[in-house]
Amino acid sequence: MSIHLSFKSYSLPFIAAWQSAHERQWQRAGWLVRIAAAGDCGYGDAAPLPAAGTEAPAATVSRLHHWQQRVGQLSAVADDLTAIYAALAELAAAVPSAAPAADCAVETALLDLCAKLRGWPLRGWLSAQAVEIQCIPVNAALGAVSKQTAAAVTASAALGFRVFKLKVGIAPLADELRWLHTVAAALPSDGQLRLDANQAWDVDTAQQAIRALQQADLPIESLEEPLAQPTDAALVALQQQCDFALALDESLARRDWWTAPLTVPVRRVVLKPSALGGLRPTLALAEAALAGGVEVVVTSVLESAAGIWATAQVAAAIIAEQSVLNQTVMPRTLAQGLATSDWLARDLGAAPLVRAGYLHLNDAPGSGFVPHPT
Ligand SMILES: O=C(O)CCC(=O)C1=CC=C[C@@H](O)[C@@H]1C(=O)O
Ligand SMILES: [Mg+2]
Numbered sequence: 001m002s003i004h005l006s007f008k009s010y011s012l013p014f015i016a017a018w019q020s021a022h023e024r025q026w027q028r029a030g031w032l033v034r035i036a037a038a039g040d041c042g043y044g045d046a047a048p049l050p051a052a053g054t055e056a057p058a059a060t061v062s063r064l065h066h067w068q069q070r071v072g073q074l075s076a077v078a079d080d081l082t083a084i085y086a087a088l089a090e091l092a093a094a095v096p097s098a099a100p101a102a103d104c105a106v107e108t109a110l111l112d113l114c115a116k117l118r119g120w121p122l123r124g125w126l127s128a129q130a131v132e133i134q135c136i137p138v139n140a141a142l143g144a145v146s147k148q149t150a151a152a153v154t155a156s157a158a159l160g161f162r163v164f165k166l167k168v169g170i171a172p173l174a175d176e177l178r179w180l181h182t183v184a185a186a187l188p189s190d191g192q193l194r195l196d197a198n199q200a201w202d203v204d205t206a207q208q209a210i211r212a213l214q215q216a217d218l219p220i221e222s223l224e225e226p227l228a229q230p231t232d233a234a235l236v237a238l239q240q241q242c243d244f245a246l247a248l249d250e251s252l253a254r255r256d257w258w259t260a261p262l263t264v265p266v267r268r269v270v271l272k273p274s275a276l277g278g279l280r281p282t283l284a285l286a287e288a289a290l291a292g293g294v295e296v297v298v299t300s301v302l303e304s305a306a307g308i309w310a311t312a313q314v315a316a317a318i319i320a321e322q323s324v325l326n327q328t329v330m331p332r333t334l335a336q337g338l339a340t341s342d343w344l345a346r347d348l349g350a351a352p353l354v355r356a357g358y359l360h361l362n363d364a365p366g367s368g369f370v371p372h373p374t
Pocket of ligand 1: 020051140198249270299301302339340
């Protein structure tokens with residue numbers, strides 16, 4: 001027997017341009033990683049998105065070549081399981097990774113394979129209690145606030161979503177505030193807005209935005225990455241002015257979160273396994289954040305179903321840990337940013353089902369991802 005790692009590029013069109021303050025994209029490109037051993041195989045998604053804190057695609061592909069060679073070397077001198085565990089140990093030692101999207105894909109494929117060989121759902125490999133978690137509350141990912149209509153928001157609410165994520169920081173603030181009022185008027189009575197400025201604003205604009213949102217009493221659940229220069233001092237001051245949570249997302253990748261104790265100047269962190277080097281580093285960072293009373297939300301990087309299944313598995317593990325660790329700090333489970341598969345016009349396999357505002361996992365061994373026949 002031997003272990004074989006292969007990867008195949010994919011390019012999946014979006015149904016409409018995905019726009020943030022950082023970028024505007026019409027398609028999602030990446031590599032589907034497959035690791036075959038011991039009569040089974042595991043899959044991972046290498047989906048670099050530099051704006052979200054990953055490496056550039058050229059670095060992803062060169063890192064995948066590295067792992068292809070390394071897995072071959074390991075399997076030449078050990079039995080399959082020993083070689084798989086050795087590769088997982090090398091991945092763990094590589095954190096913080098210089099190519100987190102590639103490392104995430106290889107780790108995911110190995111964990112998917114290990115879980116399948118044991119007959120466990122992948123989340124059970126990450127946390128024993130997580131097997132119980134079958135449903136994960138998710139937010140609607142609506143896109144840029146400028147593109148919303150009352151009808152679209154009503155339709156999304158009718159699907160069961162209660163948290164609606166919007167991109168801001170793209171158009172002038174006065175226009176975006178006007179559009180936010182229109183969206184808010186179309187929300188169900190218990191609906192909330194999750195905003196993401198993707199580092200668009202200077203401190204003055206961010207303060208102005210927060211003041212206007214609070215004065216208008218809009219139902220803001222949180223605001224991700226308000227500042228172009230996200231210094232701790234500026235973020236602490238801004239969070240003090242806010243009734244709602246501010247969140248770190250893409251700026252997290254540039255923090256020394258692995259060797260130093262985790263200090264977070266805002267109430268929430270948004271974790272993306274592709275930007276953090278894998279599912280286990282994401283779980284470790286989540287545990288450190290939760291232990292410090294920081295809220296945790298896991299989101300996709302708009303990757304294929306191979307990545308969404310795996311990201312949902314680690315989100316379930318974090319939710320399970322959270323209820324054990326931190327019941328009082330985290331009284332309710334926050335909506336996770338995993339409902340992005342509908343942005344893709346086609347996919348590499350069936351994405352997890354999203355119904356009534358929840359993503360549904362199953363008990364199938366592994367991540368749950370099954371590729372479409374090619
Ligand atoms: O959080 C969600 O609901 C979906 C994911 C999402 O919004 C993002 C994924 C990847 C890059 C960004 O455009 C954006 C984000 O910054 O959170
Ligand atoms: Mg974000």
